[in-house]
Amino acid sequence: MSGFKSLKKRRRIQIIAVTFVALAGATALAGYAMRDGINYFRSPTQVAEAPPEPDEVFRLGGLVEDGSLVRGQGTQISFRVTDGSYEIPVIYDGILPDLFEENQGMIGQGRYINGTFEAIEILAKHDEDYQPRELTKALEEAGHPVDPAAADGAAVTN
Structure with missing residues (x-):
């Protein structure tokens, strides 16, 4: 009878060990699959103060400076x-979004190479009251007041 209990106990330990190994493997695979899908948001101040590596893909957000569009x-x-x-x-x-213009918020995805952000994608706000949360936070940290209605990260319908 004692041999039967030790066999059950050993089987239970084996099942727990296999479960932990499977869980660790699944977590590792998920992390590996998402390694290119995670793009960190940075403001111009953050990029200027701590430039990212040229091979790092990230999102840059801010306002399109007036008079700079060429x-x-x-x-x-x-x-x-x-x-x-x-x-x-x-x-x-590439083709810019229809609402892309100067003095408007934008977020671009790309790389910072030799002092220039080389964008592979550009996103523009989609209505006059919308502003991405990351952009709102970056502008507030830089000392620029933001309309509270625009700061929720969603479009406000009038």
């Missing part, structure tokens, strides 16, 4: 993004 050949465009404290030059080759 259209090149085809779909090439350059502009500066500011949070009121620092300006970061941006280059982008």
Whole structure:
């Protein structure tokens, strides 16, 4: 009878060990799959004070600086993004969102290479009262007041 109990106990320990190994493996696989999907948000001040590595993909957000928008050949465009404290030059080759314009909020995804943010994607706000949470926070940290209705990260309908 005691051999039966020790066999049950050993089987239970084996099941628990296999469960932990499977859970650790699943967690490792999920982390590996998401390694390229995690993009950190940075303001121009954060980029200027601690420039990221050239191979790091991240999101840069701020306001498109007035008078900085320059259209090149085809779909090439350059502009500066500011949070009121620092300006970061941006280059982008692609079709911009319809609502993209100067003095408006934007978030771009890309890399910071040789002092220029090379965007692979540009997002613009979608109505006059919307502002991404990250952009709102960055502007507030830079000492710029933000409309409380726009700070909830969702569109406000009138």
